[in-house]
Amino acid sequence: MNNNNVLIIGAGVAGIEASLLLANAGRKVYLIEHTSYTGGNVIKFEEVFSNMECATCMLAPKQQELLAHDNIELLTLSEVSDVKGSLGDFTVKVEKKARYVDMQNCIGCNACFDPCPVSVKNEFEEGLSERKAIYIPCLGALPNVPAIDTENCLRFKGKDCQLCKESCMFEAIDFDQKDEELELKVGAIIVATGFSSFDPQKVARFGYGKFSGVYSAFEFERIFASNGPTVGEIKLKNGKPPKSVAIIHCVGREEKGYCSTICCMNSLKFVHYLKGKLSEVKIAEFYFDLCIPGKSYQKFYEKTKTMGVDIIRTQDIKVTNSNGTLKINYSTENQPSKTEYRDVDMVILSSAIEPNSDAEKLANVLGISQDEYGFFAEKHSEIASLDTEKDGIFIVGCAQNPKDIQDSVAQSQAAVGKILSLL
């Protein structure tokens, strides 16, 4: 009764790597993705540390290969609703929402966007720009096929609008598509659901949501992105480029109770972003403990230090606002009782990594547990970090533990190693 098909949940970098490796080994892969696109969080990055490679260019060939692979069935807008059985013999129910755009007929020309009369905030762009009710999250998204957002589309609110359909030359828009429930038979499951970012609004002292110059790391990432809301122009809400920027590490570390591993490097990367486009900008990094493990990261840190940035170790930090200028109030270890100040016009908050919001639901569906932080619990932290208590269900990438891209990819390849040795 050994079925050697594999179900992979999450089409981020970890899920893509696992899918391709299994598919190239001749296995049938069902890749389940709850959004309408592939690439997860990585495609939000313009560049990745420490080689400063363009993230979308890095991932696009893999995404293309995935979309063209005969052994991979990508199910977007889909969620796993039920799992029964055991290693070699799982029965999985998947709720697949209709895209209302035909994947075969659509050529991705985007002609349907303009006629759509609905504009809503684009969640992919952290709400910094708007999108239509028929949309792709950003230029370059793959598959390059829009989806209709039924919550906002007039037609799904009872109006008789079909402007998108009329504008399509390829008869790709199909209002008659229906949500489906699929039943899949697989032998093993890989959970690669990635991470969310800690909401910095939960810690009032950072002023996020209160002061307009305070941004989350992902917001800044999109502001810098050439396919983002400002087409890569770094500017404040008033349209002017920032003259001085503070980057604050470890936002939410205390609240979450762990170090998120990648934020120090990601924050150092921002110096490269800023100096690359605004050579005169003043930058201060406020950190607690510098976590840059491994053979390559210190070198990146040393290089960043020479680019004209103050790297300040601090204990307490607070962001206030006086007459429109943001003020960083902080103290150092040498003089813990003395508050020092620094005026800036932009603050970037490097937020903790936390489990995806639907992790609990998925844990219940899969019958696996979560640890005290909400990440999926591994069987043994030292020697079996990708196995779960349920044979045949594996956890990889940030769904298991905060980690960088390299370690996420390695874990995906490792899960494939386990699966191919078992089935």
Next chain:
Amino acid sequence: MRARALIYPAGDKMKEKIGVYVCECGPNIADNVDIDKVIEVISALPEVAVVERHKLMCSEDGKKFLKESIQKNELTRVVVAACSPKQHEATFMKVCESAGINPYLFQLTNIREQCAWIIADKAEATERTIRYIRAALRRVPYQNALEKKEIEAKPDVIVIGGGIAGLSASLLLACGDRKVYLIEKANTLGGKVKELDKLLPRMESSSNIISQKIKEVENNKDIEVYTNSEVTEVLGFLGNFVAKVKTNEDKELELKIGAVVVATGFGMLDIKQIPRYGYGKYDNVYTALEFEKMNTEGKILLKNGKSPKSIGIIHCVGREERGYCSGVCCTYCLKFANYIKSKLPNAKVFEFYQELSIPGKAYQKFYEDTKAKGVDFIRSQDIEITEQKGTLTVNYKAETQTLEPQNVDMIVLAPAIEPNSDADRIAEMLKISQGDGGFFQEEHPKLAPVSTSMEGIFIVGCAQGPRNIPESIVQAQAVAGKIFSSLIPGKKLEPEVKTSEIFEALCIGCQACLTVCTYGAIYFDEMKRVCVVNEVLCRGCGNCVGSCLSGAISTKHFTTIQLHQEVVEALR
């Protein structure tokens, strides 16, 4: 006039029957390119047998139309003018194949991204489109039919190094249909993990875990273990390596394998190189591994046989000298504090650290629990150990201030992790490169962490970079994933078709190409005094072509004459 002479291909190139297919891509091309005009101009060219247009060539209907037209007109070459090759080159190559024409006798010219979408003026976009189609028409007669090749591959694997990474890789790889040869230079398996007392953060016995793995390896009939042995030579390529192993009994073994896993682990920085730590000079200054040994043996004792009342643990020893953070020392120093607190609950413990690196969900709690046991954490730099009448003193600075020195009875130093002493030899033997810190260089720092630029040679654990135990095990399993997926027993390999080739007659044997090839795909034939491409290893990157001073190298499908013809016509 010289350029003119190049326009018409000589000889039987004129006999080719070339078809040109223009895709409208709905409005995307049709709206901004005058396709009627394009067809009028192109059909007038003598080398063109047929010109057709289609609303959407990549659609099922379009592909069927293309296939039938190729067959009906008995074409020998095909040009499709449509979108970017990234989008649909593979699509149309498949159509050509199904129509019975070699897919490399087809050329896709991009008139959407490079004409229709970027040129506002329709007349100009049309002119450019014609120019690009002419360039493709000029190129395509010079293209050669290329065939896929298949080569036999052996699924068996050699694993160099029997530490936790090598053991884990061997166990996963040996699951029934392939043999694993595990080569260890020491006389026992287990590597450095065997020397540890407990594993953090669960504080489980290390020897239980490692002996279990060793037992499994020894009982696995698909794994052949050679201790006291060394790999002395590896030749060949993915699927077809031959390795020489010098064994215990001084015999030489020849193994035929498909892949090589390098799990040679790490060495530790020799602290004697940094005199200010007093190691080797003062009693009671120990390295991390010496301290582990003390704990494995059961007692933490000073040289005089007494229990220490205070112990200083020094992090980051050699970090500055090596230029990187070893990643694992902060957490194992926390483990040491736990060792001490469980054996000597009243002993004072001072952790002298620079930056606490405790990444991931498991370690902050371990740190807080350790701190709660009464361990002092002192952020410090510029540490110097001195001794007076048997008392050790830790002198240090914090930020800019010099603080009161701390007296202790015992010091434990956490030295940096560095590549194994024979890393240079192994790199040279396997033709893999060494990157940051002298560790073996992965193929890609993000997407290919355990592969190398030499296909079929993999790096895991601390051989690739400083890593902790769970990461090393994951990497070992990752290698298994890569090998399972690329070397399937009974399945042949399909190497890249568009490889480089070297024309013997032109090669002067200067070997410039050898130095630029990152895949080790070129070797020097000593007898003929020329360079030769191993087509199995070559990925067709073209680096060698650019490096060749005598113009002896070309990459198939991108030959000089093909590119020249295309460029000349595009610029005419």
